[in-house]
Amino acid sequence: MLVVNVLVDLYLYAALRCYVRRRLWARIQAVTAVCLPTALIVLMLLPLSKVGDMSFEVSMWALFAYASIYLGKYIFVLLDALSRLPLLTGRKRWIWMTKAGAWAGIAVCALLWYAALTDKNRISRVEVEIPVEGLPEAFDGFRITQISDLHVGTFGSDTAFVSRLVDSINASRPDVIVFTGDLVNRHSKEAMPFIKPLRRLRAPMGVYSVMGNHDYAEYFEWPSEASRLADVDRLKGLQKAMGWQMLDNATRWLRLNGDSIALIGVENVGEPPFTTYGNLDKAYADISDANTKILLSHNPVHWGRDLADNTQSRIALTLSGHTHAMQIMIFGFSPAAWRYDNWGGLYSDSKGQKLYVNRGAGEVGFPARIGATPEISVFTLKSE
Numbered sequence: 541m542l543v544v545n546v547l548v549d550l551y552l553y554a555a556l557r558c559y560v561r562r563r564l565w566a567r568i569q570a571v572t573a574v575c576l577p578t579a580l581i582v583l584m585l586l587p588l589s590k591v592g593d594m595s596f597e598v599s600m601w602a603l604f605a606y607a608s609i610y611l612g613k614y615i616f617v618l619l620d621a622l623s624r625l626p627l628l629t630g631r632k633r634w635i636w637m638t639k640a641g642a643w644a645g646i647a648v649c650a651l652l653w654y655a656a657l658t659d660k661n662r663i664s665r666v667e668v669e670i671p672v673e674g675l676p677e678a679f680d681g682f683r684i685t686q687i688s689d690l691h692v693g694t695f696g697s698d699t700a701f702v703s704r705l706v707d708s709i710n711a712s713r714p715d716v717i718v719f720t721g722d723l724v725n726r727h728s729k730e731a732m733p734f735i736k737p738l739r740r741l742r743a744p745m746g747v748y749s750v751m752g753n754h755d756y757a758e759y760f761e762w763p764s765e766a767s768r769l770a771d772v773d774r775l776k777g778l779q780k781a782m783g784w785q786m787l788d789n790a791t792r793w794l795r796l797n798g799d800s801i802a803l804i805g806v807e808n809v810g811e812p813p814f815t816t817y818g819n820l821d822k823a824y825a826d827i828s829d830a831n832t833k834i835l836l837s838h839n840p841v842h843w844g845r846d847l848a849d850n851t852q853s854r855i856a857l858t859l860s861g862h863t864h865a866m867q868i869m870i871f872g873f874s875p876a877a878w879r880y881d882n883w884g885g886l887y888s889d890s891k892g893q894k895l896y897v898n899r900g901a902g903e904v905g906f907p908a909r910i911g912a913t914p915e916i917s918v919f920t921l922k923s924e
Contacts, residue, residue, distance in 0.1 A: 545577060548613050548617050549569065551617050552573075552613055552616065553569050553570055555638075556569055576606055597696065597907070600694070600907045604906040604907060611645075612646060614645075615645040616641040616642055616645035619637050619640055619644065620641050652908070652910065655908060655909070656910070659909045659910060660701075660903060660913075661914075663704065663708050663901075663916060664914065664916070665708060665712060666915055666916070668918065670894060671923070672856045672922065673892065673924045674830060674924075675801075677799060677923070678799035679799060679921055680923045681921070682921045683716075683920050683921075684714065684717075685709055685916060685917070685918050686717075686859050686898050686916075686917040687901055688752075688898040688899075688915075689721070689722040689752065689861045690702070690722065691722055691724065692724060692731055692902065693724050693726060693730030695902070703737040703740075706738065706741055708916055709741060716743050716744075716747075718747075719747070719750070720752070720836050720837070720859050720898060721750050721754075721808065722753065722755060722862070722900070722904075723779065724754060724755060725754055726760040735778060741783070741784075746785055748787055748803060749787070750787050750807065750808075750836045750838060751776075751786075751807045753808050753810060753838065753839070753862070755772070756815065756817070757775075786805075787804070787836060788805070788807055789806050789807055789822045790804075790805060790823055791804045791823055800831075801831070801832040802824065802833045803836070804820070804833055804855075805823065805837075806819065806823050807819070808838050809846075810838070818842070820835075820837075827847075827852065827853050828852045828853065832856055833855045834857050834858075834859070837859075840860040840880060840883070840897045843882065844882050849890050851891075854893070855893055857893075857894045857895075857896065858893070858895045859896055859919075860896070860898070861900050863880050863884060863899065863900075864899055864900045864904070864912065865884045865900075866879070867908060868909075869899070869912035898917045901914040902914070
């Protein structure tokens with residue numbers, strides 16, 4: 541990629557010297573062509589598992605800036621190269637295409653920054669009706685509100701967004717609230733400023749949570765394995781202090797007017813490089829029984845690999861997160877589709893078992909959401 545970017549920069553430098561009278565712009569291009577890749581190389585060499593939280597956030601923004609600038613450059617270079625096609629037949633170059641390339645590159649870069657600064661704050665509430673065969677009568681119309689992937693470390697100590705999110709969740713009139721993992725980025729300390737706002741979550745049947753891959757403190761370098769495990773225990777303790785009930789390979793029975801459904805939670809189950817801690821057999825003895833069951837499992841790969849079309853499985857609804865829709869969704873498409881079979885929204889197998897993948901509320905990797913706005917999912921169970 542760096543080699544491609546060097547070639548793009550050389551092309552752009554030559555184009556500016558040719559098209560623009562003032563050499564200032566070519567000099568600016570030359571300076572940025574040296575400084576930006578150098579900064580990227582430094583960031584790539586940094587052991588991010590060791591850097592402080594502030595440095596980690598600066599690195600995320602720097603990577604986003606680099607990507608947005610070079611995407612604009614790619615667009616210009618592509619269109620400018622196409623503008624030269626008439627030269628092959630002895631005609632004049634399409635100057636209008638060069639100008640279009642310049643404006644398109646600037647516009648795309650500007651739109652990316654606009655999305656980065658606005659879309660990540662636009663909370664979307666998605667209402668989904670879930671028909672369930674054999675649903676106990678008392679649970680017809682039961683409402684489950686799901687959130688996922690808060691990654692509160694990305695917000696530093698700013699609790700404004702999370703406070704708005706909590707207000708929106710409470711306004712969804714949930715009977716129960718579930719959180720499907722990745723509360724933090726790297727360690728439990730990130731959650732400290734957010735205990736107070738998250739403690740305000742309210743539902744008659746409580747708030748339940750499971751662990752995500754980021755919650756096991758494996759993205760931070762610890763002096764010992766014992767230190768890492770102690771941090772995991774601290775994070776679980778903080779969630780309990782918020783009034784959340786942790787489902788670590790465990791089941792809780794939700795009871796209403798003499799009827800009941802099983803709420804099952806497993807620790808993270810995923811594909812490499814994500815460590816598998818979850819154990820569904822431990823969480824629930826017989827997933828083939830006739831009880832109505834809702835499963836919380838952070839990574840949707842778990843459903844696609846082990847539960848979908850499984851003749852022994854009778855789990856009405858599995859709720860997952862993890863993918864974030866790669867924080868990019870344009871006209872309903874996300875590059876997450878290249879990585880995950882089930883990356884966002886509602887899926888169903890041949891038996892009628894359903895999976896819903898929430899695109900998350902926070903950010904990790906780069907501090908932006910482009911189209912893939914933070915999601916609150918509200919499910920209404922209906923007798924089928």
